[in-house]
Amino acid sequence: MRVSPFVGIALIIALISLVYTLLYQSPASQSQSPPKLYTVEDLAIYNGTDNRLPILLAILGSVFDVTKGKSHYGKGGGYNHFAGRDASRAFVSGNFTGDGLTDSLVGLSSTEVKSIVEWRDFYFRTYIFVGKLVGRYYNSEGNPTKYLKGVEAKAARGAQLMEKQKKEEAKVPGCNSKWSQDEGSEVWCDHGYPRLVQRPLEIALTGKMSKRCACYNETDLDQPGLEVYEGCDFLAKACRL
Ligand code: HEM
Numbered sequence: 001m002r003v004s005p006f007v008g009i010a011l012i013i014a015l016i017s018l019v020y021t022l023l024y025q026s027p028a029s030q031s032q033s034p035p036k037l038y039t040v041e042d043l044a045i046y047n048g049t050d051n052r053l054p055i056l057l058a059i060l061g062s063v064f065d066v067t068k069g070k071s072h073y074g075k076g077g078g079y080n081h082f083a084g085r086d087a088s089r090a091f092v093s094g095n096f097t098g099d100g101l102t103d104s105l106v107g108l109s110s111t112e113v114k115s116i117v118e119w120r121d122f123y124f125r126t127y128i129f130v131g132k133l134v135g136r137y138y139n140s141e142g143n144p145t146k147y148l149k150g151v152e153a154k155a156a157r158g159a160q161l162m163e164k165q166k167k168e169e170a171k172v173p174g175c176n177s178k179w180s181q182d183e184g185s186e187v188w189c190d191h192g193y194p195r196l197v198q199r200p201l202e203i204a205l206t207g208k209m210s211k212r213c214a215c216y217n218e219t220d221l222d223q224p225g226l227e228v229y230e231g232c233d234f235l236a237k238a239c240r241l
Pocket of ligand 1: 069072079090092093095
């Protein structure tokens with residue numbers, strides 16, 4: 001049987017493209033299809049030890065190909081500990097050793113959780129999303145777990161509270177401040193009088209008490225919760241700390 005030369009050429013082209021796809025398809029290009037599901041053990045292989053493999057990291061269960069950031073994530077890089085695992089908590093704790101390298105966010109404040117979600121946004125913007133890690137944040141079907149939904153809700157609540165705090169604080173301008181080795185710290189107001197005041201949403205946001213210096217008009221100085229700086233006159237415009 002005679003085969004037309006066109007059919008022969010078409011077959012060769014098809015064969016070459018099949019071989020190319022099998023050889024060079026990276027986890028990144030596989031992401032065109034539904035995202036791949038990784039187990040903890042799968043992911044650990046891509047920790048930058050083997051130069052022939054891509055480097056992957058997970059944050060909140062989303063897996064990214066960070067090979068182009070090899071200087072950070074490769075062997076000997078300052079952030080190599082993030083490679084091949086989900087160490088979400090370390091993005092805010094800065095603890096890159098032992099127990100610090102965990103995906104558990106138990107006990108973190110809403111601002112800290114928000115900051116981790118922002119790191120995930122950074123990876124979506126900067127690197128290639130290649131799949132999901134089955135575990136705390138995604139189940140074996142690749143669906144978000146209750147834990148991930150809780151984290152996202154907490155981050156959103158944190159964002160709302162920060163916005164509310166910003167609006168509230170904009171109503172009373174903050175003090176000017178300066179510091180020098182010789183004279184120490186000083187706060188002062190161009191208009192109004194410096195007072196120390198509790199930031200009401202800070203506990204909900206960070207779990208800690210925190211005060212700020214704000215400038216109040218004379219008519220508002222009898223409001224509760226306003227503290228005169230120690231050693232400073234009631235109607236002083238500037239206070240040394
Ligand atoms: C909680 C603590 C910290 C975390 C979680 C953290 C995380 C990271 C990560 C993940 C990257 C790589 C970003 C990328 O893929 O491009 C990075 C880059 C970098 N970090 Fe940090 N970092 C922390 C603290 C610090 C501190 C304290 C410094 C400086 C004193 C610092 C300086 C840098 C610098 C210079 C880069 C490289 C920027 C570049 O070359 O593009 N980091 N950091």
